[in-house]
Amino acid sequence: MPVVEVLLWDLERLVGVDLSVSELEVLLPKLKCEVESVEGERVTYEATHDRPDLYSAELLSVALKGLLGVERGLPRFKVGEPAGEARVEGPGYRPYAFFAVVEGVRLDDEAIRQLVQLQEKVHATFGRDRRKVSIGFYDLEGVEFPISYVAADPRSVKFKPLGFTIEMTPEEVLRNHPKGVAYRHLVEGRGVVPLIVDAQGRVVSFPPITNSEEYRVTEDTTSVLIDVTSTEPEAGRRVLSLVASAFAARGGTVRPVRLVHARGYEVSPRLEPDSVLYELSLTERLLGLRLSGEEVRELLLSMRMEAEPAREGVLEVRYPYYRPDILHPVDIAEEIAMAYGYERIEPEVLPPKHPGREHPLEVFSREARSIMAEMGFTEVNNYMMTSKRVMFELMRLPEQPIIEVENPRHEAYHALRTWITPQLLQVLASSKHAGYPQRIFEVGDVVIPDEAAETRSREERRLAFAIAGKGVTLTDGLAVLKAFASQLSLSVSLQPLEHPSFIPGRAARVLLCGEEAGFVGEVHPQVLVNFELQVPVVAGELNLDVARRCYLLWRRGSS
Numbered sequence: 001m002p003v004v005e006v007l008l009w010d011l012e013r014l015v016g017v018d019l020s021v022s023e024l025e026v027l028l029p030k031l032k033c034e035v036e037s038v039e040g041e042r043v044t045y046e047a048t049h050d051r052p053d054l055y056s057a058e059l060l061s062v063a064l065k066g067l068l069g070v071e072r073g074l075p076r077f078k079v080g081e082p083a084g085e086a087r088v089e090g091p092g093y094r095p096y097a098f099f100a101v102v103e104g105v106r107l108d109d110e111a112i113r114q115l116v117q118l119q120e121k122v123h124a125t126f127g128r129d130r131r132k133v134s135i136g137f138y139d140l141e142g143v144e145f146p147i148s149y150v151a152a153d154p155r156s157v158k159f160k161p162l163g164f165t166i167e168m169t170p171e172e173v174l175r176n177h178p179k180g181v182a183y184r185h186l187v188e189g190r191g192v193v194p195l196i197v198d199a200q201g202r203v204v205s206f207p208p209i210t211n212s213e214e215y216r217v218t219e220d221t222t223s224v225l226i227d228v229t230s231t232e233p234e235a236g237r238r239v240l241s242l243v244a245s246a247f248a249a250r251g252g253t254v255r256p257v258r259l260v261h262a263r264g265y266e267v268s269p270r271l272e273p274d275s276v277l278y279e280l281s282l283t284e285r286l287l288g289l290r291l292s293g294e295e296v297r298e299l300l301l302s303m304r305m306e307a308e309p310a311r312e313g314v315l316e317v318r319y320p321y322y323r324p325d326i327l328h329p330v331d332i333a334e335e336i337a338m339a340y341g342y343e344r345i346e347p348e349v350l351p352p353k354h355p356g357r358e359h360p361l362e363v364f365s366r367e368a369r370s371i372m373a374e375m376g377f378t379e380v381n382n383y384m385m386t387s388k389r390v391m392f393e394l395m396r397l398p399e400q401p402i403i404e405v406e407n408p409r410h411e412a413y414h415a416l417r418t419w420i421t422p423q424l425l426q427v428l429a430s431s432k433h434a435g436y437p438q439r440i441f442e443v444g445d446v447v448i449p450d451e452a453a454e455t456r457s458r459e460e461r462r463l464a465f466a467i468a469g470k471g472v473t474l475t476d477g478l479a480v481l482k483a484f485a486s487q488l489s490l491s492v493s494l495q496p497l498e499h500p501s502f503i504p505g506r507a508a509r510v511l512l513c514g515e516e517a518g519f520v521g522e523v524h525p526q527v528l529v530n531f532e533l534q535v536p537v538v539a540g541e542l543n544l545d546v547a548r549r550c551y552l553l554w555r556r557g558s559s
Contacts, residue, residue, distance in 0.1 A: 001048060003044060004045055016070055017068060030338045031338070053320070053322050055118045056121075059245060072302060073306045085146040097196070098237055099147065099228075104252050119135045132232060135227070136211050138216075138224060150197060154171040161209075161211075162210045163213065179210045241271060241320075241321045274320075276326060276328070276331075279313060286333045299336050368463050371487045380441070390412075390422045402449065417446050418446050428531070432533070445459045460543055473522060481510065501521075501524055503521070503524055512546055513549070522537070
C-alpha cells in the first residue's frame with residue numbers, strides 16, 4: 001500500500017479550516033486511509049492502491065472538504081480557454097499521449113514536493129512502474145504550441161536531461177542518466193524513442209524516462225504543461241484528469257489542449273464526471289441500512305459525488321472522473337457506508353444462506369489444514385506464480401500447456417502453477433540446514449488451461465505434502481494419505497502410476513469415491529539431484545474439490 005506524507009499546515013491552507021491530528025485520525029479512515037505516524041506537523045498515512053487521488057495533499061484536501069462540509073458535491077475547478085494543439089504521433093509501443101495546461105498555480109517547496117510525491121506514487125502503483133502510464137509536468141514558460149509527441153531516432157537530437165547541465169542524446173540518457181539506466185528497458189531496442197517537442201523542435205521531455213532541465217518546475221512557476229503517456233488510452237485519460245485536478249487545487253485554472261491523432265481528435269483533460277446507476281435496494285442488502293433516496297444523496301454529497309433519480313428506486317450517481325476505484329454499484333454502497341460511518345452500523349448475525357458467508361470450499365480447506373497440522377506437518381505458502389523450469393525441467397517433465405505472463409518482469413515468476421509439488425521441493429531445497437525428517441504441506445490453488453471454460457482456464461484447490469528424510473519410502477506417503485482420508489471418512493483406492501517425476505513402480509494414482517483425485521510417490525533420484533536434495537522424498541497431491549465431493553457423499557449417506 002502506498003505510504004503518503006503530508007504537512008498539517010499545508011492541508012489546512014488547502015482545506016481552508018484549522019485541522020488537528022485527532023480530527024485527521026477520525027477523517028482519514030473514512031477515506032480508507034490508515035494513519036501510520038505523526039511527527040510534529042508531518043502526518044504519514046497509508047492509502048489504498050485504488051485511490052491515487054489520495055497520494056498527495058491536493059485531492060486529499062478536496063475529499064476532506066466534503067467530509068467537513070466545507071464544500072459538498074462534485075469538485076469544480078476553474079476552466080479557461082484552450083491553450084493550443086498537440087499532435088500525437090508517438091511510437092507504436094507507447095502510442096497514447098494526453099496534455100493539459102494549468103495557469104495561475106501557486107507553488108512553493110511543499111507544494112512541489114506533494115506534486116512530485118503524487119507523480120511517483122502513481123508511477124509505482126497505477127502506472128505499473130511507468131510501463132502502463134508515465135507523468136511529466138513542466139514550466140510552460142518558453143514552450144511554444146503546437147507541441148508534438150513523436151517517435152524519434154535516439155541519436156537525432158540533444159537536450160539537457162533533468163538534473164544535468166550538459167546536453168545528451170536520448171541514447172546517451174539511457175546509458176548515463178540515473179532514470180535512463182533504471183527505465184531504459186521500457187524503450188531500448190525499439191529503434192525509435194518517444195519525445196515531446198514544441199513548435200520550435202525543442203525537446204520538452206523524453207517520456208517515460210526524464211524531463212528537460214530547461215523546463216523544470218520551480219517555486220517561480222505559475223503555468224505548467226502536463227503530459228501523460230500510456231499504453232492504454234483510458235488509463236492515460238484518467239491519470240491526466242487526476243494530475244490536472246491536483247494542480248487546479250493549488251489555485252490554478254485548467255486550460256484544455258486539443259489532441260490531433262490518427263483516430264481523429266479529442267480535447268484533454270476530461271473534467272466532466274463519470275456516472276453509474278445505483279439501485280437503492282443495494283443499501284439495505286449490502287449494508288443493512290434502510291435509507292431513503294434523499295438520505296443517500298446527502299451522504300454522497302459529503303463524498304464529493306452527486307446523485308439524481310434515474311427511475312423508481314434507482315439513482316444516477318456522478319463521481320469525479322479521476323476516481324478509477326469506482327467500477328460497480330457496490331463501490332457506491334461502500335462510499336455510502338463510509339459517509340454514514342461504519343461505527344454507526346449495528347452488527348447483525350448473518351443467516352446461514354447469506355451470500356456473505358464463508359465459501360464451503362474454504363471451510364473444507366481449513367479442515368484439511370487442521371488435519372495435516374495434527375499429523376505433524378508444517379504449513380508453507382508459495383506464490384501461485386512460478387516458472388517452466390521449476391514445473392517441468394527440474395521435474396523431468398515435458399512442457400505442457402500453461403498460463404504465462406506475456407511480458408514477465410522476472411524469469412522465476414512468469415507462469416501460473418499447474419501443480420504444487422515442485423514448489424514444495426524448492427522449500428525443502430532451501431531448508432536443508434534445518435535437519436531431518438522434514439514434513440511440509442500446502443493448501444492452495446493451481447490454474448489449469450481449459451479451452452472449454454469461459455476464461456479458457458480453471459482453478460483447482462489442492463493439498464500437497466512432502467516428507468524428506470533418511471529411509472523415507474512410498475509407505476510413509478501412503479500412511480499420510482490413508483490417515484487423512486480416514487479423518488474425513490473418505491473412500492480411498494489406489495492404481496499404479498508411471499510418472500517421470502517419480503521412481504518407476506513407486507507411485508500411485510489416488511482415487512476418492514472412485515474419482516481420480518491426485519497422486520503419491522517417491523521422488524525420482526534425478527529430480528532430487530536437480531533440487532540438490534540428498535535424502536529421499538515422498539510427495540503427494542490431492543484435488544480438494546474432489547475430496548469435498550466425496551466427503552459430502554459420505555455425509556448424505558450417513559444421515
